Amino acid sequence: MRILVVEDELTLAAQLVEGIQSVGYVVDVAHNGVDGHFMGETEPYDAIVLDIGLPQMDGITVLKKWRAAGRTLPVLILTARDTWREKVAGIDAGADDYLTKPFHMEELLARLRALIRRAGGHASTELVCGPLTLDTRSSRASVDGTALTLTSHEYRVLAYLMHHPGEIVSRAELTEHIYAQDFDRDSNTVEVFIARLRKKLPPGLIETVRGLGYRLNKAP
Amino acid sequence: MNLSLLRNSLRIRLLVGTLFWIVISILVAGWGLGQLFHQHVEAQFDAELKNHLDQLTAQLILDEQNQAQVRLLPSDPRLNKPLSGLYWQIDRIAAAGDHPVKAVLRSRSLWDETLAVPADTPADGEIHQHRIEGPQGVTLKIVERTVTIDTHSLRLMVAANESLMTGPIADFKGHLWLALGILGMGLTFAASMQVFVGLAPLRSMQDALGRVRQGDARNMEGIFPNEIMPLVNEFNTVLAQNAEVVERARTQAGNLAHALKTPLSVLANAANAPEKRDDDLARLVASQVDTVRKQVDYHLSRAQAAAAVKVPGMRTAVEPVIRGLVRVMQRVHADRQLEFVVLPDPANLAFRGEEQDLQEMLGNLIDNASKWARSRIEIQVSDESGKLRVRIDDDGKGIAETERDHVLKRGVRADEQVPGTGLGLAITADLARMYGGDLVLAKSSLGGLRASLTLPAV
Numbered sequence: 245m246r247i248l249v250v251e252d253e254l255t256l257a258a259q260l261v262e263g264i265q266s267v268g269y270v271v272d273v274a275h276n277g278v279d280g281h282f283m284g285e286t287e288p289y290d291a292i293v294l295d296i297g298l299p300q301m302d303g304i305t306v307l308k309k310w311r312a313a314g315r316t317l318p319v320l321i322l323t324a325r326d327t328w329r330e331k332v333a334g335i336d337a338g339a340d341d342y343l344t345k346p347f348h349m350e351e352l353l354a355r356l357r358a359l360i361r362r363a364g365g366h367a368s369t370e371l372v373c374g375p376l377t378l379d380t381r382s383s384r385a386s387v388d389g390t391a392l393t394l395t396s397h398e399y400r401v402l403a404y405l406m407h408h409p410g411e412i413v414s415r416a417e418l419t420e421h422i423y424a425q426d427f428d429r430d431s432n433t434v435e436v437f438i439a440r441l442r443k444k445l446p447p448g449l450i451e452t453v454r455g456l457g458y459r460l461n462k463a464p
Numbered sequence: 465m466n467l468s469l470l471r472n473s474l475r476i477r478l479l480v481g482t483l484f485w486i487v488i489s490i491l492v493a494g495w496g497l498g499q500l501f502h503q504h505v506e507a508q509f510d511a512e513l514k515n516h517l518d519q520l521t522a523q524l525i526l527d528e529q530n531q532a533q534v535r536l537l538p539s540d541p542r543l544n545k546p547l548s549g550l551y552w553q554i555d556r557i558a559a560a561g562d563h564p565v566k567a568v569l570r571s572r573s574l575w576d577e578t579l580a581v582p583a584d585t586p587a588d589g590e591i592h593q594h595r596i597e598g599p600q601g602v603t604l605k606i607v608e609r610t611v612t613i614d615t616h617s618l619r620l621m622v623a624a625n626e627s628l629m630t631g632p633i634a635d636f637k638g639h640l641w642l643a644l645g646i647l648g649m650g651l652t653f654a655a656s657m658q659v660f661v662g663l664a665p666l667r668s669m670q671d672a673l674g675r676v677r678q679g680d681a682r683n684m685e686g687i688f689p690n691e692i693m694p695l696v697n698e699f700n701t702v703l704a705q706n707a708e709v710v711e712r713a714r715t716q717a718g719n720l721a722h723a724l725k726t727p728l729s730v731l732a733n734a735a736n737a738p739e740k741r742d743d744d745l746a747r748l749v750a751s752q753v754d755t756v757r758k759q760v761d762y763h764l765s766r767a768q769a770a771a772a773v774k775v776p777g778m779r780t781a782v783e784p785v786i787r788g789l790v791r792v793m794q795r796v797h798a799d800r801q802l803e804f805v806v807l808p809d810p811a812n813l814a815f816r817g818e819e820q821d822l823q824e825m826l827g828n829l830i831d832n833a834s835k836w837a838r839s840r841i842e843i844q845v846s847d848e849s850g851k852l853r854v855r856i857d858d859d860g861k862g863i864a865e866t867e868r869d870h871v872l873k874r875g876v877r878a879d880e881q882v883p884g885t886g887l888g889l890a891i892t893a894d895l896a897r898m899y900g901g902d903l904v905l906a907k908s909s910l911g912g913l914r915a916s917l918t919l920p921a922v
Binding site: 253255256259260263266297324325326327328329331332335336340341342344346347348349350358 | 718721722724725726727728729730731732733734736737738753757761788789791792795796798799819820823824826827828
């Protein structure tokens with residue numbers, strides 16, 4: 245899962261990045277509205293944390309532009325003014341949830357998880373696919389109740405597949421969702437992670453669709 | 465006339481002044497015209513009498529027996545009609561052997577009466593006037609002269625009923641006063657109209673002010689006369705300044721919130737970092753950050769409202785505010801399938817106050833209801849004898865009766881550590897009180913909490 249954080253206060257931005265990374269997401273950060281808008285429009289994020297009071301272009305405008313351009317990804321807005329006028333404006337601009345500063349990092353992570361889950365149409369914090377279970381709260385996966393030991397990259401690949409069960413996910417798509425923007429990407433590494441995951445999972449769960457990508461099957 | 469009435473009403477002031485002058489003018493005009501007409505008629509009356517006397521004199525001769533004769537009787541038919549009111553008579557005055565004889569000749573109108581004139585001998589050519597009592601006791605006006613032919617002296621007199629003169633005068637005066645009375649009424653009506661028309665701008669100013677008070681207009685609109693326009697402009701300036709004060713308070717409060725809360729977020733996150741969980745200092749910072757946040761929220765919301773409460777002419781439609789907040793709740797609680805029911809249609813109900821304050825109050829209440837509701841939130845807006853009543857019901861677990869007052873009084877007490885609850889209700893109750901309304905918590909028929917907010921309506 246790849247998250248964009250748009251926050252102009254550098255320390256808070258760093259804390260957000262650290263907090264979100266700690267639960268296994270990949271995070272990009274932008275420090276002003278213009279950069280944030282550009283990144284949100286060009287990169288395939290799974291959710292965005294957007295501060296409203298941004299330099300150069302305010303958060304509400306950025307959000308409206310994304311929505312006008314047809315971007316439907318979940319957006320969580322951060323507001324410092326804590327007025328309902330601002331919250332109504334944010335929701336009407338297309339936000340999916342709001343959080344008032346100062347906030348607890350756990351609260352932000354819980355909201356973020358809920359948004360990503362909702363966007364994928366999942367009602368529970370636990371994603372289940374056949375024998376596989378993914379607890380998005382604790383960032384742990386298990387097979388038939390037995391916990392799996394996964395590296396963070398392996399977890400990201402599995403989590404993305406679990407959020408899109410039965411769908412064909414291309415290698416490029418996986419790459420985009422498991423690496424931050426400035427990371428030197430090599431799609432071959434995805435194949436490495438898939439191969440390692442296959443060793444840890446029951447056979448046949450991750451299917452290769454030739455020329456298109458991978459698919460997570462509900463039953464092996 | 466009640467003096468305070470005179471002092472208090474511009475209209476009565478103007479009307480009384482105008483009416484005073486109308487009455488004075490009409491009295492003076494009536495009296496003056498009456499006098500003028502009287503003099504005119506009297507002069508004409510006298511002239512007519514003299515005219516008759518002259519005719520009589522011209523036709524007077526003495527016959528062979530030295531008896532006075534009138535060759536040609538004056539032609540006025542009234543002189544031939546008995547007791548018509550117009551008479552003449554000739555007396556012989558004792559002189560040079562003549563003995564006086566009363567009424568040697570007289571008009572036929574005198575019948576067998578005689579004119580009893582006081583003793584008087586006007587010199588030759590002089591005409592004297594008298595008022596005497598004539599036939600049937602009426603007052604006569606009489607002119608006389610003495611004519612001497614050879615040695616015989618004769619006294620010629622012509623008399624007329626004074627009523628022949630006073631009758632037309634009385635008639636005229638009657639008509640005159642009637643006409644002046646009508647004129648007076650016309651003038652009074654005109655004066656009232658003038659006062660009405662002249663004071664019309666004041667009335668429209670009052671209406672414009674009323675619209676501002678009602679919140680239908682932001683400032684006093686319309687073109688007013690030069691005498692009033694400065695007042696209107698001045699007032700509009702004051703209104704604009706008031707609105708500006710509110711806006712400035714809001715902006716400053718917003719800026720302060722923004723300036724404080726981002727650093728607070730940094731502090732809170734640093735203090736809550738997993739590796740600091742057991743650090744006493746970190747825990748202290750975390751708890752104090754929470755307190756600061758509450759203090760800031762509470763006092764800023766009060767400061768903003770305090771500025772707005774004093775401004776007249778605020779009007780906020782309730783429905784759009786509720787709809788906006790419900791949209792927020794539906795989005796934020798999208799996965800909980802909450803049902804929001806707004807009844808009845810509050811389309812034309814409005815709050816006498818600032819939009820953001822209404823948004824804060826309703827936002828806190830609806831947010832609270834949404835947090836605790838199981839599946840259903842009912843929002844009922846009604847107008848109760850001039851007050852706006854918003855009732856918000858939820859089907860959650862509610863608040864125990866003993867806790868309700870406590871929740872409303874909680875305010876900014878530092879020891880409250882339940883995140884996100886309570887403070888909103890306390891702020892709402894405070895804002896409602898500042899607007900002269902109140903917030904009452906009760907048990908809802910849905911099973912949860914019923915929050916009844918009463919506010920001034922427009």
